[in-house]
Amino acid sequence: MSFKTISVIGLGYIGLPTAAIIASRGIDVIGVDVNQHAVDLINQGKVHIVEPDLDIIVRSAVQTGNLRATVTPEPADAFMIAVPTPFKDDHQPDLSYIEAAAKAIAPVLEKGNLVVLESTSPVGSTEKLAGWLADARPDLIFPLNGAASTDVNVAYCPERVLPGYVLQELISNDRVVGGLSSECAQKAIALYEIFVKGDCLITNARTAEMAKLTENSFRDVNIAFANELSIICDTLQINVWELIKLSNRHPRVNILKPGPGVGGHCIAVDPWFIVSSDPNNAKIIRTAREVNDGKPHYVVDKVIKAADRFKDPVIACLGLSFKADIDDLRESPAMGIVDILAKKEVGKILVVEPNIGELPDKLEGRVTKVDLSNALKEADITVLLVDHKEFRNISLEKLHGCMTIDTRGVLGG
Ligand code: SAJ
Numbered sequence: 001m002s003f004k005t006i007s008v009i010g011l012g013y014i015g016l017p018t019a020a021i022i023a024s025r026g027i028d029v030i031g032v033d034v035n036q037h038a039v040d041l042i043n044q045g046k047v048h049i050v051e052p053d054l055d056i057i058v059r060s061a062v063q064t065g066n067l068r069a070t071v072t073p074e075p076a077d078a079f080m081i082a083v084p085t086p087f088k089d090d091h092q093p094d095l096s097y098i099e100a101a102a103k104a105i106a107p108v109l110e111k112g113n114l115v116v117l118e119s120t121s122p123v124g125s126t127e128k129l130a131g132w133l134a135d136a137r138p139d140l141i142f143p144l145n146g147a148a149s150t151d152v153n154v155a156y157c158p159e160r161v162l163p164g165y166v167l168q169e170l171i172s173n174d175r176v177v178g179g180l181s182s183e184c185a186q187k188a189i190a191l192y193e194i195f196v197k198g199d200c201l202i203t204n205a206r207t208a209e210m211a212k213l214t215e216n217s218f219r220d221v222n223i224a225f226a227n228e229l230s231i232i233c234d235t236l237q238i239n240v241w242e243l244i245k246l247s248n249r250h251p252r253v254n255i256l257k258p259g260p261g262v263g264g265h266c267i268a269v270d271p272w273f274i275v276s277s278d279p280n281n282a283k284i285i286r287t288a289r290e291v292n293d294g295k296p297h298y299v300v301d302k303v304i305k306a307a308d309r310f311k312d313p314v315i316a317c318l319g320l321s322f323k324a325d326i327d328d329l330r331e332s333p334a335m336g337i338v339d340i341l342a343k344k345e346v347g348k349i350l351v352v353e354p355n356i357g358e359l360p361d362k363l364e365g366r367v368t369k370v371d372l373s374n375a376l377k378e379a380d381i382t383v384l385l386v387d388h389k390e391f392r393n394i395s396l397e398k399l400h401g402c403m404t405i406d407t408r409g410v411l412g413g
Helices: 015-024 036-043 054-063 096-108 125-136 166-172 182-192 205-236 240-247 270-277 283-307 333-343 372-378
Strands: 005-009 028-032 067-070 078-081 114-117 153-156 175-179 200-204 314-318 348-352 381-384 403-406
Touching: 005 015, 005 096, 015 028, 015 054, 015 067, 015 166, 036 054, 036 067, 054 067, 054 166, 078 096, 096 125, 114 125, 114 182, 125 153, 125 205, 153 182, 153 205, 175 182, 175 205, 182 200, 200 205, 205 240, 205 270, 205 283, 270 283, 283 333, 283 381, 283 403, 314 333, 314 372, 333 348, 348 372
Parallel strands: 005 028, 005 078, 028 067, 078 114, 114 153, 175 200, 314 348, 314 381, 381 403
Antiparallel strands: 153 175
């Protein structure tokens, strides 16, 4: 199967880099997004998200004419859907963006097309997608109910890239490709082989959906172990960082790092998709989520206890993003901690975040953004929330004996 034109639906953290990489291989790519502002920026060769080198590759793809963006889907040989799949208040998955994408592309679908879902989704979502497409296009045959031959192929292939390394990992990572039929999977593999240097591993759609959820749940459970250990170590007055370093010298032990909680739009979300599919059996996975979600509150309590020792405490919070050296504040435990401290009026809150220009609206007027040296000069209590490179070598001298709560184990050299 040859792909002359590929459409990427959803031009966010995954869709835009994917579109630009495919365009850089000389294929015509039509990027589709509901956000007119993002579409306009991309058509000017600019980007609306921060990811190393993304601006360069998008600019070049737009300049060569291989990438253009629009708000209205157009016919293409293949459609890759990379839209958000958040969860609702009750932790149930919200598939409305996938349904909307299906309804948007259905009118332009043609016989011979391939549709691949990339969004992290609960098991069964690819079948649902095919169902929504079939409802909108009764004139076409979709791979449902064991149909022998189909007009449109539908597959699932989860993205697995690490924010900060997206452009490298999109090319080098292995991909799990699950079809609604083996023909669907084969066609999807042909699509990914255009730009993936890793192996493309073939399976069915349900297994591929579960593989993505499993990978992120594995990480969540392991981080929960580290976070739980850090709390137990506080009780037992043991330095958890030293403990982990020592334990990790065992040839079959590899404990992850404790932190202020788990953030981002993936690991803090995806395990709930497994829990909602089988709530009675997903015990460790649910508990891990609860342990990790509880960690920010534990940190807040520690700061409140420390602040009680001062009359008018000045608290310097180092870092706001959900992990080191990025500007992404989504589901960030650091943001949550600063927000609660401000709400509880624990003291004067100073925030240092080298990766963002201005405070997010949520914190504006409630905390003060300062640079690192001013924060350290003024603070009675320093709370390290993110291990940004700027914070990794702060000497004990610069901390001038002020109280420290180091959630990432990097303060003091
Ligand atoms: N974290 C810890 N301790 C650790 C490692 C991470 O507290 O030892 C925290 C981080 O600070 C952060 C959160 O976990 O708050 C998540 O960070 P991360 O670097 O583990 O992962 P993400 O969310 O940036 O990206 C993950 C990756 N999944 C896995 O590593 C299994 C990535 O490959 C996925 O593509 C991505 O989720 C996604 O899109 O699903």
